[in-house]
Amino acid sequence: MAEWALLLGYLVHLGYLLQLVALLARDVLWLRALLALAQSVVAVYAISRGVVAIAGWNLVLVAINSFWVVRILRERRAVTIPQNLRALYEAHFAALRAGEFLRFWALAEVRTVQAAELTREGQVPEALYWLGQGHLTMEKWGQPPRRVQAPCFVGEMSLLTARPASATVRLVGQGELRAWPRPVLERLQRQQPVLWARVQSVLGLDLVYKIQREEARYVPLEASRA
Numbered sequence: 489m490a491e492w493a494l495l496l497g498y499l500v501h502l503g504y505l506l507q508l509v510a511l512l513a514r515d516v517l518w519l520r521a522l523l524a525l526a527q528s529v530v531a532v533y534a535i536s537r538g539v540v541a542i543a544g545w546n547l548v549l550v551a552i553n554s555f556w557v558v559r560i561l562r563e564r565r566a567v568t569i570p571q572n573l574r575a576l577y578e579a580h581f582a583a584l585r586a587g588e589f590l591r592f593w594a595l596a597e598v599r600t601v602q603a604a605e606l607t608r609e610g611q612v613p614e615a616l617y618w619l620g621q622g623h624l625t626m627e628k629w630g631q632p633p634r635r636v637q638a639p640c641f642v643g644e645m646s647l648l649t650a651r652p653a654s655a656t657v658r659l660v661g662q663g664e665l666r667a668w669p670r671p672v673l674e675r676l677q678r679q680q681p682v683l684w685a686r687v688q689s690v691l692g693l694d695l696v697y698k699i700q701r702e703e704a705r706y707v708p709l710e711a712s713r714a
């Protein structure tokens with residue numbers, strides 16, 4: 489009996505040691521899970537000592553942390569990308585987790601448009617666009633018009649820099665676009681900052697692809713003089 493009492497006495501140290509380890513965890517799932525365990529241990533200790541208030545408060549904390557553990561596990565559970573989106577995901581959206589990609593993809597409106605002007609140089613675009621197939625024309629003041637080939641985003645530069653559009657971009661012919669209206673993106677930015685940070689990486693990758701296409705068109709100065 490006395491040994492039991494001694495062991496129960498150590499529980500308080502175990503509980504706070506576990507809290508210490510929890511605070512070292514970088515991953516929020518581990519943090520929450522270890523905190524729930526630590527608070528359960530402290531609650532058992534408090535019950536054994538008859539301190540109802542400490543036991544009660546720790547059980548409330550256990551309930552909150554357990555709720556978050558379940559929620560995070562649900563969000564992270566394996567999500568399979570449908571076959572028709574897999575190649576697209578791997579090439580352009582791999583900075584997002586599979587579930588995040590599907591959520592972000594579903595936020596967009598699908599629009600079928602004909603020769604539409606997507607952005608106008610100097611004006612803030614109404615949306616961010618993704619064109620999976622087709623061609624665009626791009627006009628910048630003082631430069632000859634150019635063709636831009638899909639797949640690519642349109643309107644990502646002004647979104648990232650919070651400045652007006654750097655060019656006027658029009659769709660050639662008819663095409664199907666995905667459009668994320670600005671208010672939808674602003675809500676995403678406010679409510680899901682982690683996802684927003686990953687979306688910015690996706691847009692960064694699109695910019696890299698654009699630079700690589702520009703470089704493929706690059707004519708060395710010597711050759712252009714010849």
Ligand SMILES: Nc1ncnc2c1ncn2[C@@H]1O[C@@H]2COP(=O)(O)O[C@H]2[C@H]1O
Binds near residue numbers: 645
């Ligand atoms: N050099 C470029 N190559 C491909 N697309 C471009 C280039 N410059 C601008 N754009 C696109 O044209 C869009 C005009 O609006 P944004 O500046 O928001 O985002 C721009 C890009 O999506």
